[in-house]
Amino acid sequence: MPIRSDAQKRWVELEFLVPGTPEQVWHAIATGPGISAWFAPTTVDERAGGKVEFTFGEGVTSSGTITAWEPPTRLVYEEHGWSENAPPLASEFVIASRSGDRCVVRLVHSLFSTSDSWDDEIEGFESGWPGFFQILRLYLRHFAGQNAAAARALRAAPGTHAEVWKQLATALGVHGPNLGERRSAPAGAPPLTGTIEHVQQDDETCEVLLRLEQPAQGIALLGSYRWENKARVAVSLFFYGDRAADIAAELEPRWRAWLEARFPASAEQKANA
Known part of the structure; x- marks a missing residue:
């Protein structure tokens, strides 16, 4: 949707349909264990005035204060200092029940500024969510309420976005x-077998979403994207069940080492290290 504005703020709206009752969806988008199961490791002090904190890896965190806590229908939190010199950012989630144990979730990101100088960031919020919404759908459909743990690996990669995606996709099979195909990573890559559930490929982002069988039951988001006129590759793995934490802890360093070997630093990156 286009960016909207009034005399106080600029905002963007998204809506998505997910399986589950309002209570199940609320747990997934408004509690620490729920958000951690499909987005990023998160802690939530579940009350108005409480703190929500996201951990994105590589020392990157973001935190906010809950300004509206109305289970199981509405959550609002406000972040300050989410980017250098940035105005406050409010995120509002509203859950509306639909027939057949489904819900529509409406997400509004509001930036408290009348200047268009932050529009690129607002558009980035809009383009960044769809892949994670797909993970949320799979989580609610197949793994809702189970113990969860995530493993992540990120890597800057030399070459164009298209070249980097081709390398990553080929190396991981x-x-x-x-859609619906069963794929397995070839020899030399960490273990990965699953069914393709979602595909996105455009000038900014290329992603494949797998519902995993191996190395354990879970979800894998494999992708590359433009980053400061360069390319980055990202592997996000979500595991579910009693051994989820052990599996994630074992595999995260293996994936990081594999990406480092597959995409060695360029001479420029080494010089700037």
Whole structure:
């Protein structure tokens, strides 16, 4: 949707349909264990005035204060200092029940500024959510309420976005993906077998979403994206069940080492290190 504005703020709205009752969806988007199961490791002090904190890896965190806590229908939190010199940012989630144990979730990101100088960031919020919404849908459909743990690996990669995606997809056995196909990573890559559930490929982002069988039951988001006129690769793995934490802890360093070997630093990156 286009960016909207009034005399106080600029904002963007998104809506998405997910399976589950309002109570199940609320747990997934408004509690620490729920958000951690499909987005990023998160802690939530579940009350108005409480703190919500996200951990994105590589020392990057973001935190906010809950300004509206109305289970199981509405959550609002406000972040200050989320980017250098940035105005406050409010995020509002509203859950509306639909027939057949489904819910519509409306998300509004509001930036308290009348200047268009932050529009790129607002558009980035809008483009960044769809892949995680797909993970949320799979989580609610297949793994809702289970113990969860995530493993992540990120890597800056030399070359164009298209070149980097082709390298990553080929190395992990997901090049030329079709929905519903079962794919496995070839020898030399960490273990990865699953069914393709979602594909996105455009000038900014290329992603494949797998519902995993191996190395354990879970979800994998494999992708590359533009980053400061360069390219980055990202692997996000979500595991569920009693052994989820052990599996994630074992595999995260393995994936980081594999990405480092597959995408070695360029001479420029080494010089700036």
